[in-house]
Amino acid sequence: MSGAFDFFLQAAMRHEYRVRRAGVKLCALGIFFCTGLASAASNYTDLRNVEPIHGDTAAGATKAKVCFACHGENGTSVAPIFPRLAGQRVDYLYHRLLTFKRAGTKDPYYSKSPMTAMAVPLSESDMRNLAAFFASQEPQPAAPTTPALNPQPTSEKGERLFRTGDPARGIPPCQGCHGVEARGTAVDKGPYFVYPVLRGQYSPYLISRLTNFRMGLPHDSTSDFIMSNVARTLDDDSLRAIAAWLSSLPPGKSL
Secondary structure (H helix, E strand, C coil), X not given: CHHHHHHHHHHHHHHHHHHHHHHHHHHHHHHHHHHHHHHHHHCCECCCCCCXXXXXXXXXXXXXXXXXXXXXXXXXXXXXXXXXXXXXXXXHHHHHHHHHHHCCCCCCCHHHCHXXXXXXXXXXXXXXXXXXXXXXXXXXXXXXXXXXXXXXXXXXHHHHHHHHCEHHHCXXXXXXXXXXXXXXXXXXXXXXXXXXXXXXXXXXXHHHHHHHHHCCCCCCEHHHHHHHHHHCCCXXXXXXXXXXXXXXXXXXXXX
């Protein structure tokens, strides 16, 4: 009788040990998981309640010289893979620089961009001043020699999708955030500060950005979350149609 009791007692003790060990493992896993979430959250920016950005335009002009090689002296790049910066919203430019600066070296989106390394040494005032400078520049038409600015003809479909969307396919109208004329909206609060001007932007650049959004890249701000969901409603033809129409418009400064 005693032997049987000892046997069951030892079995119970072994079971309790295994339960406790499993509990320790689960606890450690939970700590690791929560730490990972906290780390991700630290790089995730909530742009719903941002404050207006202000900078020194003159100081930005001095700092911007290194940017001219890709983005042009007045923010109108020659190569269509580089975005136009002239007349862009100052808040959008600042927060883009900030995300490049904060990006991890192994991030699937930012690690592939030369902008990530360029942004690392920038101070807070540098980013504000650069944003203020490029936002103050008057957008210029692209040079006649610039190749393949609009590889597809202006699309009525692109304009229709931008202005009214396609409710049957769940596509929202782009003008809701980017304005009727793709120059942003007059709303001067919250996330509307950081919705970029799209008018006159290069088609190849827009296609690249929309394609990345459709793949969920990047995903480090509330704006990215919105755009990824919007882009997933677009097939290739719709995506290119919107980009072609926007690139066909004369460039203009943000509202």
